[in-house]
Amino acid sequence: MNYVTNRSSSKFFLIAALIISSVLVFILTAPNVAFATGNTYYFSTTGSDSNNGFSPAAPKQNISTALTLMNAGNTILFKRGDAWYNASLNLTNKAGTAADPITIGAYGTGPKPVIAGMYKLDTGWANVPGTNRWQKSINGSTTLDAYRVFVNGVPKQRVSSASDVDQLHEWAVAGGIVYVNTGSSTIPPTNVEVIAYYLPEAVVMQNTHHVTIKDIDFRGGSYGRVIWVKAPSSHLTFDNLIVQRAVQGGIQIGNSGTNPDDTSYVSHITITNSLIDKVWLPQENDTVVTTGDGLFIHHAVDGAVIRGNKILNWGHSGISLTNYKTNLPGVKHVIVEQNDISAGTSGYMHGLDMDGYSGKTTNNIIRRNYIHDYTTTNHVLGSSNKIYGNIITGATGTVLPNHSFQPWGLDMYPWQAISGDNNTWMEAKNSWIINNTIAETDQYAIYLGDNPGSPSANKVENNVIANNIMYEYGLSPQGQVGLNVHPQVTGTAFVHNNNFWDPVVQTGDTNGKVARYKNYSGSPPDFSLNYDAAQLNSVCSSSCSGNVQINPLFVDPANRDYRLQSSSSATMKTGALSYHSDMDRGYSDFFGTPFAISGGSIGAIQYPGVSTTNLSAGIAPTFSSSASDPPPSKLTNGNTASTDYVTVGNPDQLVYAQIDLGALKDISQIKMWHFYTDGRTYKDVVVQLSRTSDFSSYVTTVFNNDKDNSSGQGYGSDDEYAESVNGKTLTFAPVTARYARFWLKGNSVNTNSNFVELQVFGTDPIAKLVSQYRDITYSAAGVNDAFPSKLSNGNLSSSDWVDVGTGAVHAVMDLGSTITLKQITMWHYFNDSRQYHDVIVQISNDADFSSYTNVFNNDTNNSAGQGIGTDAEYTETSNGKTITFSPLSGRYVRFWLNGNTVNTSNYMVELEVYGY
DSSP states (O other): OOOEEEOHHHHHHHHHHHHHOHHHHHHHHTTTOOOOOOOEEEEOTTOOTTSOOSSTTSOBOOHHHHHHHOOTTOEEEEETTOEEOSOOEEOTTOBOOSSSOEEEEEESSSSOOEEEESEEEOSOOEEOTTSSEEEEESTTOSSOOEEEEEETTEEOEEOSSGGGOOSTTEEEEETTEEEEEOSOSSOOOOSEEEEETTOOOSEEEESOEEEEEESOEEEEOSSSEEEEEESSEEEEEEESOEEESOSSEEEEEEOOOOSTTOOOOEEEEEEESOEEEOOOOGGGGGTSOOOOEEEEEESEEEEEEEESOEEEOOSSEEEEEEEOOTTSOEEEEEEEESOEEEOTTOSSOEEEEEEESTTTEESOEEESOEEEEESBOEEEOEESOEEESOEEEEEOOOOOTTSOOOOOSEEEOOOBOSSSSTTOBOOEESOEEESOEEEEESSOSEEEOOOTTSOGGGOOBSEEEESOEEEEEOOBTTBSOSEEEOTTOOSOEEEESOEEEOHHHHTTOTTOOOEEESOOOTTTTOGGGSBOHHHHHHHTTTTEEOOBOOOOOOSBGGGTBOOOOTTSOHHHHHOOOOOTTTSOTTOBOTTSOBOOSSSOOSSSSOSSOOOOEETTTTOOOEESSOBOOOSSOGGGSSOOOTTSOEEBSSTTOOEEEEEEEEEEEEEEEEEEEEOOTTOOBBSSOEEEEESSTTSOSSEEEEEEOOTTOTTSSOOOOSOOOBOOTTOEEEEEEEEEEEEEEEEEOOBSSOSOOEEEEEEEEEESOOOEEOOTTOEEEESSTTOOOOSSOGGGSSOOOTTSOEEOOSSSEEEEEEEEEEEEEEEEEEEEOOTTOOBBSSOEEEEESSTTOSSEEEEEEOOTTOTTSSOOOOSOOOBOOTTOEEEEEEEEEEEEEEEEEOOBSSOSOOEEEEEEEEEO
16 A cells, blocks of 8 residues: 655645646646635634734634635635624525635634524613513514524523513513513523524525535524525535524425426535534423424435434424425435434424425435434335434324324325425335334334325335334334234335334233234224234235244343344344345445345344444543542442542532543443432533544534533433433434543532543444445546446446546545545456556545545556555456555545556446545
């Protein structure tokens, strides 16, 4: 391996060489070397637009000025800790290029900069005499209405009139005046944020291309959403954002279809590592019909990756992939992976809502997500979609009136659109629900239904349900069954090698009924007509087989650790059917372990798969305040006795303990103990994971019971709990992080913060396929390759090649956001065992590759101008060429070729990049 880093000094050397020799001009610049042309501008609320903005010491100030500078190649950075209210980034008609994108981000230390479509009312509040109510006008208005109000980050419940504001959680508005209650007639409110009528979105995009936004906290916006991306737009990245405090939705992307002839669409979207949180007060459930999607991907989107986000508190769904416009292109080639999705405190929420008209919502991949603690089913309609490796748990039926009661795991149950194009039905066909674990559902784990009014062309058919574990499903109107295939489903449903187990029903009765398959049980239903697994295999033997009912013996189902263990049956561990020929190249389990080609496990997690360990054992924490904890630390010594505690800080002081794991890890579980002998509850229990020691970037909060945001870490949706000898176990979607931070601020007995034991469980990071459906550009003109590119579509046939030109040429893959990369596998045309020349692979965080690292280079004479390589040429085969290297951070990967031993052509077949 030729492992060489080329930085900006190399660029200056090349420029000097150009002046010295015209010969070197030819050698060193071929082909198409591009350099960034833009500038970096800094902005702060304390800056001035008269400054040049070229350094943090001389920042500019206003959003309006920033917008004028958001041009190709430029980087706009907002200062951390600053906030711009009544602000909007209107990026309509803004366009970068592949080599010179527009980048919007943050600089400095502290919390992310805030850009808010909200008014902030901090001073000038007047007390309403004789009450604890306070009043202030919205921006001096006498007529303006408002949608929502937050005080110190805590949402409030709207009541009908000012006189009704007699509780701390209430607010009202009348005549442009906002009323809140502080519980005091002498202490006015501070940090009051108001989402008023007529405000624009915090971000608006249309005809916007090649823009990256990262490290910003976006709030408020319009009635409909915080961020709105309208067609046509493309190559947009949203990374490490906070999108919060919304009226309805979070991020809306697509084509609203207001023009019947408009078939433009949005493509190449990346949404990663972000917190997307409506921030919702439980009392708000009592006064409204809940609405809004965290991510609303609709009507006309082709190509998106939604990865590693935490999404909660929305009123309709966490993620919606939907089409209900017949004239628009649909939602296609979207990958939804590694997201943590929950309802939080919302009284009604689907985790996932995927549906669409015939041929419109198709070729999407839903994998390795943790969908939990939600109130209504996950729709997985559309066609040719793949749903695998997900853990779906905790479906509790909503108690809200005027909302659908469907506490299921997954469903394929088409309906007729009530908006969009009337009289048109959704479809549900030709899809795979494979290797998922579905648990703790109030009713069915999986429900397939249809409607006699739906057209025959849209019937529910040819769907595969296989290798799933359906566990602890509840009593439904059709009995306590994990699977319900309704009699109105006339198409074939293939049901193979699933395991059904409900601990209550089947304790001592392994022949309990587990499924219905098109058998009507009458009214009132006759539960005796339901099937056990053997009967299911028998009654539909042409499409049902291998289904069992076996206790899976999970590691710790009470704490949602759904791994199999050595005592689990062989059927569970090795009894899965192979679907590799139907699945995509990223077919792997919840943790990222590839599913075995044969003898794989049933469920979302392969056995033996990952073996998580206590990564924090023996590591001495650091503390925000004074603590007496000489080595070896009491908090990581394995002793969970309540007497083995450490008091951190002074009484009534907000404190934290922080653990450095020494390197990035995939963390999936936390166990923690505080002093528990008297069953006390602790306040402001917040647990966070981060890749940076100052918790300024890539922070995931995995627990937060701070209901008044006194910790400053956001309004928490988790409940306080009584401490016990068992401690508190938190299970969540794997988070790649190095640092864990544990907050406390006193307890129900006294004001002390007493830690006993802190355990962080996980593994070394598992590199997963991150190149699927990614965009590829070429140095040569006229390359015949359309989206989805042949080079990232998973087809490894030598005949599925792309001719990338002759001479020294390259293809550049944009992964959408920065990823830690570890492995690359590439295929070139291989039928005649040729060898390619000047095979070079480079990784960079810069679109123009002004700085890059070579991870492979077999150009021994520098004919490609990328440096002399020391790697050997090799014979192309159907196995491709795999390159492994020490972890590298990068967003762009460049692949070079310069002819081969047979001819001068450069035929690339597939390019796979793995990282975390």
